[in-house]
Amino acid sequence: MNIEVKNRKLNAWISEVVAMCRPDAVYICDGSKKEYDSMMEKLVAAGSGIPLEKRAGSYLFRSDPSDVARVEDRTYISTSAQDEAGPTNNWLDPASLKETMKGFYKDCMKGRTMYVIPFSMGPIGSPISKIGVEITDSPYVVANMHIMTRVSSKVLELLGAENDFIPCLHSIGAPLESGRKDVPWPCAPIEQKYISHFPEENLIWSYGSGYGGNALLGKKCLALRIASVMARREGWLAEHMLILRLTNPEGRQYHIAAAFPSACGKTNLAMMQPSLKGWKCECIGDDIAWMKIGEDGRLHAINPESGFFGVAPGTSYDTNPMAMDTIRDNVIFTNCALTDDGDVWWEGMTDELPAHLIDWKGRDWTPESKAEAAHPNARFTAHASRCPVICKDWENPAGVPIDIFIFGGRRSSVVPLVYEAFNWDHGVFLGATAASETTSANIGAVGNLRRDPFAMKPFCGYNMGDYFQHWLNMGDRLGNKAPRIFYVNWFRKSDEGKFLWPGFSDNSRVLKWICERVEEKAGAQKSAIGLLPLDGALDLSGLNIPSENMKELLQVDPVEWKAEVPDIKAHFDIFGDRLPERLVVQLQELRKRLG
Ligand code: SAT
Numbered sequence: 001m002n003i004e005v006k007n008r009k010l011n012a013w014i015s016e017v018v019a020m021c022r023p024d025a026v027y028i029c030d031g032s033k034k035e036y037d038s039m040m041e042k043l044v045a046a047g048s049g050i051p052l053e054k055r056a057g058s059y060l061f062r063s064d065p066s067d068v069a070r071v072e073d074r075t076y077i078s079t080s081a082q083d084e085a086g087p088t089n090n091w092l093d094p095a096s097l098k099e100t101m102k103g104f105y106k107d108c109m110k111g112r113t114m115y116v117i118p119f120s121m122g123p124i125g126s127p128i129s130k131i132g133v134e135i136t137d138s139p140y141v142v143a144n145m146h147i148m149t150r151v152s153s154k155v156l157e158l159l160g161a162e163n164d165f166i167p168c169l170h171s172i173g174a175p176l177e178s179g180r181k182d183v184p185w186p187c188a189p190i191e192q193k194y195i196s197h198f199p200e201e202n203l204i205w206s207y208g209s210g211y212g213g214n215a216l217l218g219k220k221c222l223a224l225r226i227a228s229v230m231a232r233r234e235g236w237l238a239e240h241m242l243i244l245r246l247t248n249p250e251g252r253q254y255h256i257a258a259a260f261p262s263a264c265g266k267t268n269l270a271m272m273q274p275s276l277k278g279w280k281c282e283c284i285g286d287d288i289a290w291m292k293i294g295e296d297g298r299l300h301a302i303n304p305e306s307g308f309f310g311v312a313p314g315t316s317y318d319t320n321p322m323a324m325d326t327i328r329d330n331v332i333f334t335n336c337a338l339t340d341d342g343d344v345w346w347e348g349m350t351d352e353l354p355a356h357l358i359d360w361k362g363r364d365w366t367p368e369s370k371a372e373a374a375h376p377n378a379r380f381t382a383h384a385s386r387c388p389v390i391c392k393d394w395e396n397p398a399g400v401p402i403d404i405f406i407f408g409g410r411r412s413s414v415v416p417l418v419y420e421a422f423n424w425d426h427g428v429f430l431g432a433t434a435a436s437e438t439t440s441a442n443i444g445a446v447g448n449l450r451r452d453p454f455a456m457k458p459f460c461g462y463n464m465g466d467y468f469q470h471w472l473n474m475g476d477r478l479g480n481k482a483p484r485i486f487y488v489n490w491f492r493k494s495d496e497g498k499f500l501w502p503g504f505s506d507n508s509r510v511l512k513w514i515c516e517r518v519e520e521k522a523g524a525q526k527s528a529i530g531l532l533p534l535d536g537a538l539d540l541s542g543l544n545i546p547s548e549n550m551k552e553l554l555q556v557d558p559v560e561w562k563a564e565v566p567d568i569k570a571h572f573d574i575f576g577d578r579l580p581e582r583l584v585v586q587l588q589e590l591r592k593r594l595g
């Protein structure tokens with residue numbers, strides 16, 4: 001080992017994993033630039049990373065075609081009683097799951113180096129932060145963790161001899177028997193992939209995948225699934241939410257936390273540049289929010305991550321100029337297309353298609369090609385400090401006070417552009433019933449409507465009925481200091497299948513109405529589903545949008561909404577007696593209002 005480890009639990013765990021996985025060498029990471037560069041050198045030499053001539057310090061990786069997204073079907077919450085994992089999670093008994101996985105872990109790091117990554121989610125040393133240690137056999141994971149989390153030898157110092165941490169074990173599941181040649185993206189077949197969580201012992205075991213959320217264990221596994229269980233136990237919130245600061249022309253700041261499912265535009269909203277004059281938006285986080293009630297009685301949010309693992313396709317200087325500037329240099333790209341002059345490209349990046357590319361599978365591509373050049377879930381990994389509109393308070397351990405919660409998803413019909421909850425319980429009902437069309441962020445069908453409560457269906461580490469109750473309890477504790485709750489849908493389409501709302505920077509118009517609601521300045525009308533903008537209350541100045549589009553965007557069709565009710569009822573029924581009575585009341589009231 002290159003560094004002496006003093007922490008007793010860590011030493012014991014390292015020995016245990018070495019005995020089980022049999023790596024050729026063990027390396028303790030210090031998070032330095034030198035270390036990052038050496039990982040990249042190794043990856044380039046192995047033919048996994050392609051240096052990009054056109055982007056300084058940037059590399060392109062092409063994954064195995066089977067390893068392009070999270071694998072929800074292979075993700076487990078393993079608690080002693082199945083009821084604790086609840087109906088929205090896959091469950092296996094901890095003893096038998098560990099037995100199965102130990103079978104795979106046995107000798108799985110042969111021919112490889114085992115990296116030990118000490119990392120902090122949240123600023124190192126802050127009372128709100130959590131320390132994890134990831135063991136992995138993937139240098140690609142080490143490099144990505146450098147960007148997405150705070151990897152540092154300071155974390156080891158902080159652990160001292162006796163302090164606790166969250167162990168995160170990861171293997172790509174591709175041992176190199178002697179003489180066997182490595183491949184650019186080693187991984188295990190889908191039926192051998194396991195993303196397992198043991199919340200009762202704060203433990204994560206991941207096997208078989210090198211992709212983002214399956215392999216960078218600080219992100220979804222620790223900061224959401226394990227943290228959500230801790231948050232419930234300790235009375236705070238760990239949520240799948242972006243955090244942004246919006247400043248109005250008078251200089252009043254609003255902090256917004258918004259939950260949308262994966263690949264539904266969180267990064268775009270978090271970095272949005274308002275089309276409305278005088279309004280300013282700054283990014284604090286694009287994926288995860290940890291929120292605690294402060295001494296002032298308000299909810300304060302931090303972003304536990306230190307980077308963005310964003311969806312590349314669709315990102316352009318038109319849709320998200322700040323993301324484009326964030327990824328100018330020092331970026332890891334995964335599954336993007338390669339241009340002939342050594343840059344990356346993806347669908348939606350430019351209006352004009354390049355004449356020739358190498359696609360994400362390494363094949364020649366021309367505009368005539370049928371296949372996509374970049375995988376629809378192609379990603380960039382970039383450090384948050386590279387973002388031109390990163391908020392100066394993004395690393396403030398005290399967090400920012402949240403004024404507004406927004407829930408939403410992709411719905412091509414039924415759900416209007418924006419509406420407000422009548423009160424906290426109704427807001428929790430909106431979160432609990434949120435639905436969205438599935439995206440390529442998960443391996444599986446795309447475009448199917450599913451209920452994705454609070455955008456947490458794939459990320460809640462315990463029974464979601466209890467999670468709903470936790471939200472109700474938090475509201476009770478916050479009282480009149482609770483954030484106001486809204487629901488948005490940027491994705492409504494016309495009968496011809498065209499988006500009705502321009503989105504992106506024009507979403508500032510919706511945010512303005514929301515902020516003015518908080519100030520009791522903007523008008524709203526009561527509908528069966530919530531409070532909608534009064535005619536003329538949305539600032540559409542300078543926007544050329546046909547009035548029939550606006551009408552459709554703000555329409556609440558009672559027939560369509562009545563059809564939602566049995567679907568919501570069926571969704572609620574799966575929680576049995578874990579469904580809070582207060583949500584049953586909300587459904588009854590919705591039914592009554594619909595008449
Ligand atoms: O889970 S990932 O981090 O790979 C991306 C996502 O699905 O949000």
Ligand code: MN
Pocket residue numbers: 240261262263287
């Ligand atoms: Mn996400």
